Amino acid sequence: MTNFKILFFSVLFSVLGNAQVGINTASPDPSAVLDLQFKTGTPAGMLTPRMTTAQRLAVSLPANGLLVYDTDLKTFVYNSGTSAVSVWTPINSAVTGRLNFKRIKSTDVLSTVLAAELTAGAGSKYKLNTNTLYEINGTVSLDKPIDLNNAYIQGIDSGEDRLTSTGNIFDGTTGGTIKGLTLISSGKVFNITGATKAENLIFRDCIVASSANVGTIDNMGLVFLSIVQFSGNTTGITYSNINQLLLSNMGWFGNNAGTFETLTGTFGLVQKQGGFSQVEAIATAGFDVSSNPTINGDAVMESVVFTGANTAAYIKPYTTGTYTGYNFNNKWNIRSAGIPIETDAVSVGDVNLDSPYGTGVTTALTTGTAVKIGGTTVSNNFFRASNDGVDNRLKYLGSKKRFFTVNAVASFRGTVNANTIYVFYIALNGTPVQRSKTYIFTTNSVDVVAVPVQSIIELAPNDYVEVFAQRYSGSSDMLTVSLSLFMK
Secondary structure, three states: HHHHHHHHHHHHHHHHHHOOOOOOOOOOOOOOOEEEEEEEEEOEEEOEEOOHHHHOOOOOOOOOOOOEOOOOEEEEEEEEOOOOOOOOEOOOOOOOOOOOOEEEEOOOOOOHHHHHHHHHOOOOOOOOOOOEEEEOOOOEEEOOOOEEEEEEEEOOOOOOEEEOOOOEEEEEEEEEEEEEOOOOOOOOEEEOOOOOOOOOOEEEEEEEEOOEEEEEEEEEEEEEEEEEEEEEEOOEEEEEEEEEEEEEEEEEEOOEEEEEEEEEEEEEHHHHHHHEEEOOEEEEEEEEEOOOOEEOOOEEEEEEEEEEOOOOOOEOOOOOOOOOOOOOOOOOOEEEEEEOEEOHHHHHEEEEOOOOOOOEEEEOEEEEOOOEEOOEEEEEEOOOOOOOOOOEEEEEEOOOOOOEEEEEEEEEEEOOOOOOOEEEEEEEEEEEEEEEEOOEEEEEOOOOEEEEEEEEEEEOOOOOEEEEEEEEEEEOOOOEEEEEEEEE
């Protein structure tokens, strides 16, 4: 016992004298108070206290610099504050980590790491926890579909982080956020029908490849797809009954078959901006609106490049409400390479009357009162315009009011040999536009006189213009030989 005491105090005084402790080493590093080394041939590390976030927060008066491993955050955390006011800081970040977070690795057994989600999905799907971030690490092969349930699911690198399935990948009635993944499915990638139109789905920075069917998204409030590549899919995606559909920089490669994008049902607004659709022989259509989807607000397709050998399949057009050579109805504004421009800004139309020389159409005039010039007119070149089934009329059929340049030229003769002053107008909705007033004077019934009339006129949808005339002085009526009315 006496020898043990002597040995103990010798070691103690040695430690106190050196102010250093070495474990598995007789020569601790001079810069270290404690130097831990593993035994040769037996690698091992230092194990710090491990605890949940709740346990860590329950530590009483933690010292500044106190270090623990948080098993919920899966990271080392230390107190960078004081014992009285603790500030727990992850070692790998200056920001406190998420509490609602799960990482799913390629080596994980899904039924184990997602046991609670499987139970929530009644054993038939993985119903994710709302507002929880699920990080996909590597290639994760699904044995059951995912019900997003307004969670966030993402990878760090879409080239490395993948979800694959022999069935559907996303299945359910809710939305969520999907980001930074490659998706490969032998069934449908999306099979989502919202329970209400309050659901939102955000899908961005992803790749959809080699899938049998990109799928369907129906009855949603907001659907926002951005920077998504589609490659080698057998058929594309159908969007139905969505309040706000936003498609930004979508890339459809020429190795996709079937129809790339289809719209059905009713939409509040649609915007497809940027990107490309490479439509080759294996494709049925690049963009299909042949079911005549209803647009309650506005629809815009801007700066999308349609390319590929199958030019006839770039757009599968509306079957009603279109114009010859065009694809969409008046609710759409189209400015994309490869297909015709369709906007209210390019609305156009003209009507004309042409009588053989020596004949004409008589219009009885009243001094001081403008009347519409009579005669049967032929219609041409209508886009978002019509003759409204009426001669000498152009009607605007766009969806927004805009300014038009309206031009008219009338060739006529007087009906009697008399000095007569005539006045011509462009009329808006049956009322002469005074600023378009044009005078002309004739003296006989032999000369054919041509008079141009023009004005810039703002037209709202369903407004129409016509050519009116009146006798300012004299006694002659007019015999119209030709009349042309044009607006652009």
